[in-house]
Amino acid sequence: MESTVPEPREFQICDRRIDRAVGHCDRARPGNFARSHRIENLGTDKLTCRAFPVSTPTCVVFAVSPLIMLRDVTVRREQTIILNQVSTTIPRARHTAILGPNGSGKSSLLKLLTRDFYPSIDSEGHQGDVQILGQRSWQVHELRRSMGIVSPALDAEFSRGRTGRMTVAEAVASGFTATRLKEFGPAITSEVREAVDHAIETVGMQSFRDKPVERLSTGERRRTMIARAIVHRPAIFVLDEPTGGLDMTAKAKFLEIIDSMTGQQEITLVLVTHHLDEVPPAMRHAVLLDQGTIAFDGLKQDAFTDERISSLFRLPVAIECDSRGWYDVRMRRD
Template identity: 30%
Template sequence: MKHILNTRNLTIGYDKKDIVNNLSIEIPAGKITAIVGANGCGKSTILKTIARLLAPKQGQVLLDGKSIHSLSTKEVATQLAILPQNPVAPDGLTVSELVAYGRYPHQKAFSTHSKEDYKIIHWAIESTGLTAFENHPVDELSGGQRQRAWIALALAQKTPILLLDEPTTYLDMGHQLEVLKLIKKLNEQQQRTIVMVVHDLNHATRFADHLICIKNGELYTQGHPIDVLSDQMLKDVFQIEASILIEPKTGLPVCIPTECIGEKNR
């Protein structure tokens, strides 16, 4: 069953300052959605609110038509998993021990892991290509391997919806590609709905099926990458002029920045 996730007239803020205003978006079920926009526009704030880590000032996050804030914590944890920015594991924790935490939402009080839990833990580790490292401490892995371990933790929750907050932050180009290809593979093979905040616009256009573009806390546009990426969007949202090319191997648009409008107007 594919679950429907959307927001309705969402306003989010801290103290008296509103960060996101009147946001209504639809998340395509079974697809990869990337939230893009300039630094500070509210991307991570939106993702945290969808995950119920933040409460909105106004509006609702709806999961299958029900307000996500009306559901129990355990019920939410069995429907969606979130990987925050820069998660840190305790020193010495192994990959298998980390991934095991993903089974807690499915356990009864004071119960231990079942045979089914262990089966899912091993499946999540195998799905992320970490079988050879399952007994290795997480803090001894490479950056890309560590990020895969955290994704395995999220997979072990066995949720139909996966939320990722800038999953390639601080990774080099090779590890970025490694993680993004894994995300694409998980979506294609398991039909999971994946929503990720993406810093690199070219990564978003290549790996996402749907883009949600945010400007100053409001929806600027949304749709397929080839429809969203335009000269005007790049000027309005990112304050740049750029050449937009079609990458011959994928047939998807790529932007090459040529000038910063902010600097040009100084």
């Protein structure tokens, strides 16, 4: 006898979404739900989706946990506290901006996510808790394959040497393995080639497909880094000060691409910046970092006020939001 479909909740299956209204796996083709995968309840935290006929492999589905969760995390370097008792949660599909001045702890927070830093242990033996994609323990290379990252530092690596001699297509394909050389990239199957072509098209780099990355402009190379970051459709896409070094035209094109990506529910964007004008309209949540502590964690409209931003940057500023939802900031001289 067929099990009852559980109450509508949000589930994840091999990076695919479950239709929350009917409880069917979206591997079922549209209009064919009734004859395709059906959800069976195996308990409160674990469900399975059994395809018919029975010979089809079983898909295991887990209830969605937050993409990122930090609880009471402190990071010390020698005698300096870089992050102090930081707690925040980023659920799936809640694009989030992490904003703060230089020295506020933004880079250290990012390094916690990439496992370059680990929580420090306090005098009472407490270490804090960092969970990424529902896991506390990760092999670093596996974690980085589950994320997409764009930063000026990564961009610089692809501007020179053997890494820079890769073509745009080869550099984008390397995102599957989170490596820097084509020799360590994935086997180029038809599926990989299709994913690479789609990622390149997304950032408008089709005409540069076979051009060495080191011969691109900074703006073109940064767009290639976006394609590399999203080619494997990661659950988390981190942008670390992504427009550094870009001129006005390249920055506008870059932000246009990022804005278009906020409509993709399967990828959650985490933007680390100190520029309000980089935050896309659909990124509605903000975390403000100040001297290693979280000064605010909530709706962007409540974060981006004259008072909060002036206090954060120790500078009197006026915040403006245009009709499209983009913010700008100017210094007050009154």
